[in-house]
Amino acid sequence: MSAAFGYEAKITKGALPATFEAMLEKANAETKVIFEDTDFYLIEDRELATSRFQMFVQHSQQVPVAQTAIRIWSDKKTKELILAELHLSEETKKVEKLLANKYKSAKFSKGALKSKQLSQAISKLISAEIARHDTDNRVISMKFRDQWEKGDLVRRVEVRGRRGVHHISVSLLKNRITEKSYMEFPQSEQFHTVKANVYPIYEEVETTGEKLPFEVRDLKFISTNLHDGGVTPLAEFESIKFSENKYHPILAETEVGKSHDFWSEATLRIRVEKSVAKFPLKANDFTNGMLLQGKYATVNIHPGAREFTGVNFPLKPSVNHMINWTKVGEEYEAKPTSGIYGKLITSEESLLNLLPERLPDHDPVSYINSGFDEVQVYYGVTVLMDALGDMGFEDAELSTKPFHAFLYDPDISMKDNAYYYDNTINFTTYNPGTPNLARDNPTVWHELGHGVMDRLMGPHLGFADSKGGYGGLSEGMADFLAKIIVEHQTSGADFPGKNDFRIMNNTGFYLTNEFHDEGEAYGGAMNDMLTGVISKEGREGLFDFTDLTLEAMRLTRNHPALSPKSWYEHMLYADALGSEVRGPNQFKDMIEKALVKRNFSFDPAFKPATMKVTFENGELTNSSDASRDKPLIECGLDGYVAHDLKVELSSGDSDFITFPATVKVEYKKGAIQGAIRWAGEEANPTVYTINSAADILNVPLKASMDCETVNQPDGSCKDYAYLQVFNAGETKPAAKKRFYLKLNKKECKP
Numbered sequence: 001m002s003a004a005f006g007y008e009a010k011i012t013k014g015a016l017p018a019t020f021e022a023m024l025e026k027a028n029a030e031t032k033v034i035f036e037d038t039d040f041y042l043i044e045d046r047e048l049a050t051s052r053f054q055m056f057v058q059h060s061q062q063v064p065v066a067q068t069a070i071r072i073w074s075d076k077k078t079k080e081l082i083l084a085e086l087h088l089s090e091e092t093k094k095v096e097k098l099l100a101n102k103y104k105s106a107k108f109s110k111g112a113l114k115s116k117q118l119s120q121a122i123s124k125l126i127s128a129e130i131a132r133h134d135t136d137n138r139v140i141s142m143k144f145r146d147q148w149e150k151g152d153l154v155r156r157v158e159v160r161g162r163r164g165v166h167h168i169s170v171s172l173l174k175n176r177i178t179e180k181s182y183m184e185f186p187q188s189e190q191f192h193t194v195k196a197n198v199y200p201i202y203e204e205v206e207t208t209g210e211k212l213p214f215e216v217r218d219l220k221f222i223s224t225n226l227h228d229g230g231v232t233p234l235a236e237f238e239s240i241k242f243s244e245n246k247y248h249p250i251l252a253e254t255e256v257g258k259s260h261d262f263w264s265e266a267t268l269r270i271r272v273e274k275s276v277a278k279f280p281l282k283a284n285d286f287t288n289g290m291l292l293q294g295k296y297a298t299v300n301i302h303p304g305a306r307e308f309t310g311v312n313f314p315l316k317p318s319v320n321h322m323i324n325w326t327k328v329g330e331e332y333e334a335k336p337t338s339g340i341y342g343k344l345i346t347s348e349e350s351l352l353n354l355l356p357e358r359l360p361d362h363d364p365v366s367y368i369n370s371g372f373d374e375v376q377v378y379y380g381v382t383v384l385m386d387a388l389g390d391m392g393f394e395d396a397e398l399s400t401k402p403f404h405a406f407l408y409d410p411d412i413s414m415k416d417n418a419y420y421y422d423n424t425i426n427f428t429t430y431n432p433g434t435p436n437l438a439r440d441n442p443t444v445w446h447e448l449g450h451g452v453m454d455r456l457m458g459p460h461l462g463f464a465d466s467k468g469g470y471g472g473l474s475e476g477m478a479d480f481l482a483k484i485i486v487e488h489q490t491s492g493a494d495f496p497g498k499n500d501f502r503i504m505n506n507t508g509f510y511l512t513n514e515f516h517d518e519g520e521a522y523g524g525a526m527n528d529m530l531t532g533v534i535s536k537e538g539r540e541g542l543f544d545f546t547d548l549t550l551e552a553m554r555l556t557r558n559h560p561a562l563s564p565k566s567w568y569e570h571m572l573y574a575d576a577l578g579s580e581v582r583g584p585n586q587f588k589d590m591i592e593k594a595l596v597k598r599n600f601s602f603d604p605a606f607k608p609a610t611m612k613v614t615f616e617n618g619e620l621t622n623s624s625d626a627s628r629d630k631p632l633i634e635c636g637l638d639g640y641v642a643h644d645l646k647v648e649l650s651s652g653d654s655d656f657i658t659f660p661a662t663v664k665v666e667y668k669k670g671a672i673q674g675a676i677r678w679a680g681e682e683a684n685p686t687v688y689t690i691n692s693a694a695d696i697l698n699v700p701l702k703a704s705m706d707c708e709t710v711n712q713p714d715g716s717c718k719d720y721a722y723l724q725v726f727n728a729g730e731t732k733p734a735a736k737k738r739f740y741l742k743l744n745k746k747e748c749k750p
């Protein structure tokens with residue numbers, strides 16, 4: 001037994017007579033301390049169903065010694081010992097004379113200990129201590145008991161507060177507080193559910209502009225209480241410097257890193273959360289005005305939105321932060337920055353009267369004043385977390401903390417966008433012709449997909465296909481997690497635009513030159529598997545395959561260089577393990593078949609199909625000239641830029657590309673396309689045919705230096721020609737590569 005209590009002993013059946021004296025004798029023999037029967041109080045002596053139970057507690061000068069006891073269980077008939085356990089304080093017994101002197105010189109006596117005067121003096125001390133508590137400083141009731149603790153006469157006071165219990169120990173000999181702790185009452189979390197109009201999928205179909213109806217749905221898990229951070233909730237962090245040269249996600253987690261003030265988004269977030277937890281709670285209800293802050297989502301307006309004029313409610317800083325980087329001198333510094341609380345909701349009726357309006361110009365101020373986008377985003381986030389929880393996302397902390405949404409990032413260069421960063425999903429402003437992404441659940445679910453990956457696959461996950469830790473797998477998985485939620489919500493029912501999702505594609509592995517397109521192969525393969533599983537097992541299959549996906553995500557947590565191969569290997573491993581809901585190898589065949597159909601195999605001898613694009617500067621790859629991050633910046637001749645591209649194809653071992661293949665050059669309809677004026681774009685797309693692997697296709701490209709629209713902050717237009725390879729009879733390409741230009745006439749010499 002451990003020595004935590006001083007002397008401990010356990011005596012089993014029949015080893016000693018079942019008497020108090022026998023126990024004392026044993027204790028005295030083993031401790032060499034002379035315990036006497038007068039050192040103990042008999043506290044309990046009762047018959048239990050199966051034994052007689054006795055309990056004695058050690059005391060000194062009539063004051064019990066903390067955590068001491070002799071407990072004896074004996075046979076009711078034979079009196080034989082069943083069990084005895086001894087927890088005694090040798091220390092107290094050894095220094096008994098000293099304690100007696102202390103006790104006397106402090107003028108304590110049995111009567112004095114119960115005196116009103118002492119009681120009042122202590123209660124004053126305790127009340128002052130409680131008053132200093134951050135969140136629970138009202139005394140509802142107070143009770144105490146006195147006992148010896150490690151040679152000190154201690155009054156242990158238990159104070160009931162409004163939200164929990166304070167335990168405070170006061171040394172009566174030293175007349176000061178020696179220990180304190182606080183525990184909140186265990187409580188089941190309380191949430192509001194209110195009804196509101198929302199879009200179950202989205203407001204409009206991106207490809208056709210078709211508008212879909214909204215419906216009344218529940219907004220679940222709205223917090224009943226919120227931490228009230230006042231007017232400067234993050235003031236504590238004003239004076240703390242989070243500089244780039246102290247940023248290190250790994251070192252920030254180590255003792256040595258901490259001692260040198262290294263930090264990461266994760267460590268900064270924990271500091272903010274701790275700080276916010278100290279703020280007092282305030283009821284979040286219709287009386288005070290309800291905010292959409294809940295278990296899974298907090299909705300905030302982007303701090304940059306203060307630049308808008310015409311918002312008709314006060315912009316109060318929220319306790320939820322985003323990280324803002326600024327340049328201070330020569331260095332970049334991060335600052336946790338408060339969002340802004342949204343519009344207060346005063347009744348369910350007002351929510352039901354709140355109808356979405358699709359404004360032709362997407363005016364952000366009108367949208368802020370309406371409050372509908374807040375409702376929609378709250379709904380979208382909550383649905384995802386609730387659904388994933390349903391399907392096995394039950395990991396402590398990871399599955400229970402809210403994501404923070406920030407609406408209306410006013411940055412012009414971020415227009416028509418939604419993005420995930422460090423536990424936040426962010427929405428921007430929109431051009432007239434594009435959908436409002438805050439009203440587009442699959443987009444919300446895609447961004448949150450990044451968030452769920454971030455949480456489950458870990459902050460230290462690296463991708464083999466990109467140095468920045470951001471790969472095609474990340475995009476494909478985010479699409480796939482969104483797809484899982486779409487399936488969960490619709491059970492396979494059709495809706496306009498369903499077939500336009502990026503994940504519904506034919507894209508193969510090794511046949512693209514940027515992560516978004518590469519992600520189509522990952523997402524597409526996962527989607528093929530899911531579709532197969534659902535057609536075989538129905539909704540049950542959705543749950544089982546999600547269980548498998550979540551487990552593979554756990555098993556790849558913090559993988560330093562995850563590749564397509566290692567991701568699918570981990571899927572197969574998770575599949576082989578089985579789970580509470582899955583049999584071992586339940587999906588093995590399905591996974592392997594789906595991969596071969598995507599130009600992928602685990603066999604090292606496997607030759608994939610290829611699409612080779614070359615131009616004057618060599619081969620077009622995901623890091624070559626004319627790739628997304630290295631667009632060609634040119635001035636050209638006579639107001640035009642021209643390039644000749646050569647395209648070659650091969651079928652590979654799985655015959656993934658078949659001849660004759662169609663090559664389409666798309667100028668307008670790809671994501672973010674349209675800024676550059678290409679020659680021939682009126683007849684978009686330009687269509688070619690390649691008849692065999694020996695065929696070399698020539699694609700002449702010509703672009704005007706006069707931008708159609710400026711889409712870059714520096715006044716230039718950046719755009720790409722999208723080369724797509726189709727197998728006969730197919731509507732989605734098997735291979736695709738993008739060729740980027742960035743043009744700025746003003747930067748060119750006349």
Ligand SMILES: [Zn+2]
Binds near residue numbers: 446447450475478
């Ligand atoms: Zn993404």
